[in-house]
Amino acid sequence: MSEILQTADTTGSVSDADLLARTAAAVREAGAALRERFGEVVPYQTREELMGALAANDDTALRILRPRLTRLRPDAGWVEDELDGGALPSGEWWVVDPAEGNINHLHALPEWAVTATLVRDNQPVLTVVHLPLTDQTYTALTGAGAHLDGRPLHVSRTADLGLSVVATSQARPDEDDDVVRRVGSSITAMLFDALVVRVAVPATLHLLNVAVGRIDAFWQFAGARADLLPGALLVTEAGGTISDAEGRPWTPQSAGFLAAAPGIHAEAVSALSR
Structure with a gap:
């Protein structure tokens, strides 16, 4: 080879x-x-x-x-x-x-x-x-x-956040205080709204699971190109929806990232925006 x-x-x-x-x-x-x-x-x-x-x-x-x-x-x-x-x-x-x-x-x-x-x-x-x-x-x-x-690959067809497995990740060590607090509050919000919340590193492996349909959404605050771009393309090409945490178009400059099955994307945005 x-x-x-x-x-x-x-x-x-x-x-x-x-x-x-x-x-x-x-x-x-x-x-x-x-x-x-x-x-x-x-x-x-x-x-x-x-x-x-x-x-x-x-x-x-x-x-x-x-x-x-x-x-x-x-x-x-x-x-x-x-x-x-x-x-x-x-x-x-x-x-x-x-x-x-x-x-x-x-x-x-x-x-x-x-x-x-x-x-x-x-x-x-x-x-x-x-x-x-x-x-x-x-x-x-x-x-x-x-x-x-x-x-x-195809993302999940789930249409109810309350029946969904969702995940998040720590973007990097030594994150600034505001991001750490936002991560913590977002996990709390998802614990109320989703079925199960998974928290682990790295981001890319969660995004693989979204693309395959094993989990229904992944979000992260801050982050780098290398840990989000591969999964963003995989999820998009598998029929998923990519945005920032507020539902706006995502770019590598965005402060938040969300990848979700289309059926729960709006609910996930609502949960993360509280």
Whole structure:
């Protein structure tokens, strides 16, 4: 597979569908490298030790992803910080999270992934999310649907928030006080209105579950491009509704994010707006 990537046409004549397949191959290869590092809890006693362990995982995946993806799209920019948010300059950009749920990986928890998304003029064009421990690959291509290992995905058809499983996530450590309070109040609101509320990191895995129809809505305050763009494209292509927490169109500059089955989106907005 790496030989295919090394000899791939990089002149821009490759279709987006072919580009998606080649991106998926690179992401799966990076995931295999991270899987080899997974198993025991990685100890750390200081913030510096923690950051070093997180960086070691990132570097393992990026040593594979960066040259492969750059070879596929030599003129595309590269988002250096996976915690960055906001709009990107025009043109193509790779938005990559080499170890989404990195802290889970360090703690020998299974909820982590490798993601790569190609953004074109601030619109996600294609995305790949690979779960190395289960060897599952989620893909989405604008206008062509969302898939799990080739099987088409569709969001839940639930039409009652009171019967829904919903989820949220902590966007990053050391969030500012206002965001922390808003997260807490939103969880309380959903505990009153939804059937079950799940709270865990990372965001991308919740969004996979929305796209598949296992859960009915996901929301988050703050957040970065790398943890929301892949799932946003997957949910949209699986027939879901994406907005900010107030129901307005979502962009990477938005202060809130909501992905939901269409039948409960309005109810979820109402709950989060209280």
